[in-house]
Amino acid sequence: MGCDTKIIYECESDVETALALYREQILFSNMDSYYCKKHEGYHLGHNHKLSKKKILKIYRARPKGGFKCRKLVHI
Secondary structure (H helix, E strand, C coil): CCHHHEEEECCHHHHHHHHHHHHHHHCCEEEEEEEEECCEEEEEECCCCCCHHHHHHHHCCCCCCCCCCCCEEEC
16 A cells, blocks of 8 residues: 555654554554655554564653644645
Protein backbone atom coordinates (compact mmCIF):
# COMPACT_ATOMS: atom_id res chain seq x y z
CA MET A 1 0.00 0.00 0.00
CA GLY A 2 1.31 3.44 -0.89
CA CYS A 3 1.29 6.30 1.56
CA ASP A 4 -1.23 8.45 -0.36
CA THR A 5 -4.13 6.99 1.63
CA LYS A 6 -2.43 7.06 5.04
CA ILE A 7 -2.91 9.61 7.81
CA ILE A 8 -0.22 12.30 7.85
CA TYR A 9 0.96 13.36 11.30
CA GLU A 10 2.70 16.73 11.34
CA CYS A 11 4.46 16.14 14.67
CA GLU A 12 6.75 13.25 15.45
CA SER A 13 5.32 13.15 18.97
CA ASP A 14 1.81 12.63 17.58
CA VAL A 15 2.80 9.73 15.34
CA GLU A 16 4.61 8.13 18.27
CA THR A 17 1.48 8.49 20.42
CA ALA A 18 -0.66 7.02 17.63
CA LEU A 19 1.82 4.16 17.35
CA ALA A 20 1.64 3.51 21.10
CA LEU A 21 -2.18 3.47 20.95
CA TYR A 22 -2.09 1.08 18.01
CA ARG A 23 0.32 -1.23 19.84
CA GLU A 24 -2.00 -1.27 22.85
CA GLN A 25 -4.79 -2.60 20.63
CA ILE A 26 -2.77 -4.94 18.40
CA LEU A 27 -0.29 -6.91 20.46
CA PHE A 28 3.10 -7.90 19.05
CA SER A 29 2.69 -5.91 15.86
CA ASN A 30 5.49 -4.85 13.54
CA MET A 31 3.77 -1.47 13.07
CA ASP A 32 6.26 1.40 13.13
CA SER A 33 6.40 5.12 12.31
CA TYR A 34 8.42 6.77 9.57
CA TYR A 35 9.03 10.19 8.04
CA CYS A 36 7.61 10.71 4.54
CA LYS A 37 9.44 13.22 2.35
CA LYS A 38 6.60 13.24 -0.19
CA HIS A 39 4.02 14.47 2.36
CA GLU A 40 6.48 16.20 4.69
CA GLY A 41 5.01 14.40 7.66
CA TYR A 42 4.90 11.08 9.47
CA HIS A 43 2.97 7.88 8.77
CA LEU A 44 2.38 4.52 10.40
CA GLY A 45 3.35 1.43 8.45
CA HIS A 46 4.43 -2.18 8.90
CA ASN A 47 8.16 -2.65 9.36
CA HIS A 48 8.88 -6.18 8.15
CA LYS A 49 12.51 -5.82 9.25
CA LEU A 50 11.60 -5.78 12.97
CA SER A 51 12.71 -9.03 14.60
CA LYS A 52 10.54 -10.86 17.11
CA LYS A 53 13.11 -10.00 19.78
CA LYS A 54 12.87 -6.27 18.97
CA ILE A 55 9.06 -6.40 19.00
CA LEU A 56 9.11 -7.98 22.47
CA LYS A 57 11.53 -5.29 23.67
CA ILE A 58 9.19 -2.57 22.35
CA TYR A 59 6.23 -4.05 24.24
CA ARG A 60 8.16 -4.12 27.50
CA ALA A 61 8.90 -0.37 27.26
CA ARG A 62 5.62 1.05 25.95
CA PRO A 63 5.37 4.87 26.19
CA LYS A 64 2.33 6.63 27.61
CA GLY A 65 1.11 10.14 26.82
CA GLY A 66 -1.23 12.22 24.69
CA PHE A 67 -1.27 14.13 21.45
CA LYS A 68 0.68 17.41 21.55
CA CYS A 69 -0.21 18.89 18.16
CA ARG A 70 -3.86 19.20 17.25
CA LYS A 71 -3.77 19.15 13.47
CA LEU A 72 -4.04 15.75 11.76
CA VAL A 73 -4.30 15.64 8.00
CA HIS A 74 -5.99 12.82 6.11
CA ILE A 75 -5.72 12.79 2.35
